[in-house]
Amino acid sequence: MRKNKLLFTLVTMAWVLSSCTSHLEDAKFHYVQAQEFSRSYRTEMAIGSYKKSLEESIKEVEKSPSSQAFMLKGLAELNLNLWEDSEQSFLAAFSYGFDKGQEWAEWVSLFGLAAAMQELGLSQSAFQIYSHLVDKSKLKPLTIFAAQKYTDMALQRALGEEDNQKERLLAGLFREIEKLTNRDLSCGFFHYLQAQILGHLRDYTRSFEECVMARELGLPTQEIFHDNDLQIVFCFQRLKQEMAFADWEKFQKLYLQWIGRWNWPDPETPDWKKR
Amino acid sequence: MTKKTFEKIVQEGIRFVARFFPQAQYLYFPLLSAALVWAIKNSQEWREKIFSWEVWLDPSFVKVKSEEFIRSFFSDHPDLSRVFAREIETDDLPALRELFYYLYPIFGLEDPFLSSLFHQELESQDYRSIVQQYDTKIAEAIVDIEAVDNKKKFLDGLETIAREMASFSAEMITQTDVQRALAEIIKNELKKEKD
Numbered sequence: 155m156r157k158n159k160l161l162f163t164l165v166t167m168a169w170v171l172s173s174c175t176s177h178l179e180d181a182k183f184h185y186v187q188a189q190e191f192s193r194s195y196r197t198e199m200a201i202g203s204y205k206k207s208l209e210e211s212i213k214e215v216e217k218s219p220s221s222q223a224f225m226l227k228g229l230a231e232l233n234l235n236l237w238e239d240s241e242q243s244f245l246a247a248f249s250y251g252f253d254k255g256q257e258w259a260e261w262v263s264l265f266g267l268a269a270a271m272q273e274l275g276l277s278q279s280a281f282q283i284y285s286h287l288v289d290k291s292k293l294k295p296l297t298i299f300a301a302q303k304y305t306d307m308a309l310q311r312a313l314g315e316e317d318n319q320k321e322r323l324l325a326g327l328f329r330e331i332e333k334l335t336n337r338d339l340s341c342g343f344f345h346y347l348q349a350q351i352l353g354h355l356r357d358y359t360r361s362f363e364e365c366v367m368a369r370e371l372g373l374p375t376q377e378i379f380h381d382n383d384l385q386i387v388f389c390f391q392r393l394k395q396e397m398a399f400a401d402w403e404k405f406q407k408l409y410l411q412w413i414g415r416w417n418w419p420d421p422e423t424p425d426w427k428k429r
Numbered sequence: 430m431t432k433k434t435f436e437k438i439v440q441e442g443i444r445f446v447a448r449f450f451p452q453a454q455y456l457y458f459p460l461l462s463a464a465l466v467w468a469i470k471n472s473q474e475w476r477e478k479i480f481s482w483e484v485w486l487d488p489s490f491v492k493v494k495s496e497e498f499i500r501s502f503f504s505d506h507p508d509l510s511r512v513f514a515r516e517i518e519t520d521d522l523p524a525l526r527e528l529f530y531y532l533y534p535i536f537g538l539e540d541p542f543l544s545s546l547f548h549q550e551l552e553s554q555d556y557r558s559i560v561q562q563y564d565t566k567i568a569e570a571i572v573d574i575e576a577v578d579n580k581k582k583f584l585d586g587l588e589t590i591a592r593e594m595a596s597f598s599a600e601m602i603t604q605t606d607v608q609r610a611l612a613e614i615i616k617n618e619l620k621k622e623k624d
Binding site for chain 1: 488489490491492493494495497498501505534537538539540575580581
């Protein structure tokens with residue numbers, strides 16, 4: 155069972171504030187319960203609750219269709235891997251529109267729509283939605299996830315282009331992510347994304363600096379933490395080859411200070427590497 | 430003395446995992462080994478990792494790497510350079526990028542579960558098999574692990590065993606030593622069972 159901690163938090167918070175009718179209320183109750191089961195690894199019970207949530211949301215859209223009812227139906231379907239149904243539900247949610255003060259529901263629905271579209275192979279549309287969320291979403295966990303998806307997809311597109319066009323796309327991508335960092339300087343993950351893009355742009359000094367920021371500010375998973383460390387090592391290796399001697403001496407001194415702080419046994423071996 | 434105690438804990442671990450996965454002996458080593466590594470490193474997110482390689486709404490690492498990064502990854506791993514010499518010599522980037530996708534989580538990021546799942550291939554340096562079997566083996570493991578009843582109980586038990594093992598593993602020099610010792614004990618136990 156796949157877990158979606160983000161939706162759990164967002165939807166629970168938002169639902170507490172929203173008004174409900176009985177089927178909608180029941181659907182929400184079962185959805186939240188499913189999330190709780192899922193978080194405690196009780197898969198069968200979670201699936202059962204998602205199914206109940208779906209049943210109630212179907213009754214609700216039949217009785218009094220609304221954006222929230224379709225959003226809920228889409229979320230339950232997403233968790234049950236019913237991608238096509240889920241896509242249709244989110245599209246229906248948009249056709250009813252979202253009231254002022256319900257931007258959260260719009261972002262969550264957009265995110266669900268992008269996820270369903272990606273699963274269905276509609277990557278161009280998913281890319282546009284992630285791009286929109288990177289620009290507009292004010293829910294940090296959702297922005298983080300959309301930014302990662304957007305960056306990976308944008309890098310993939312840039313790779314297929316000729317050098318000039320590739321540089322142009324990468325520079326544009328960097329500016330997009332830089333806006334996120336400027337909005338929230340303390341988010342390590344945005345610095346990590348910048349470091350990755352700068353690596354593609356062969357700007358290894360700045361990539362290293364962003365990696366250090368990311369490491370110091372913290373990253374969401376161990377896997378990303380390891381990837382960030384390997385980017386640090388990669389920058390070190392490239393700069394060793396490319397830098398003029400005087401610059402290298404200066405950089406090396408700085409580099410050794412940082413890895414000393416992190417207890418790395420040597421400049422090319424992070425402390426977590428298997429020995 | 431220490432080895433014997435470590436062995437005893439591993440035996441308990443095998444019995445415990447076997448209760449949940451009686452038909453999937455191939456999972457004993459990956460599960461125990463990964464849990465051990467996570468216990469040693471005191472990783473907080475291992476429960477999520479066991480039940481989902483791609484937690485749906487957790488951000489993942491950036492998978493699209495630059496050409497230079499990919500070339501550097503292969504040159505940093507001489508064993509891989511040797512096995513994939515043809516692709517490296519011809520600078521066949523599409524092929525190297527595809528190989529990288531399978532090999533980076535194991536050789537670069539050192540994912541403990543994947544490293545253990547492909548332990549045999551790694552020991553025999555049969556790296557092409559990892560690439561060929563990657564999707565099938567992982568899909569199989571996901572199906573088997575997803576099917577387990579009472580996941581919470583399973584994870585609680587696995588955590589206890591992993592922590593006990595970890596308390597003894599400090600005396601072994603490296604992570605590789607610990608995993609080798611563990612692999613050896615599990616192999617012997619399964620052999621005993623067969624005999």
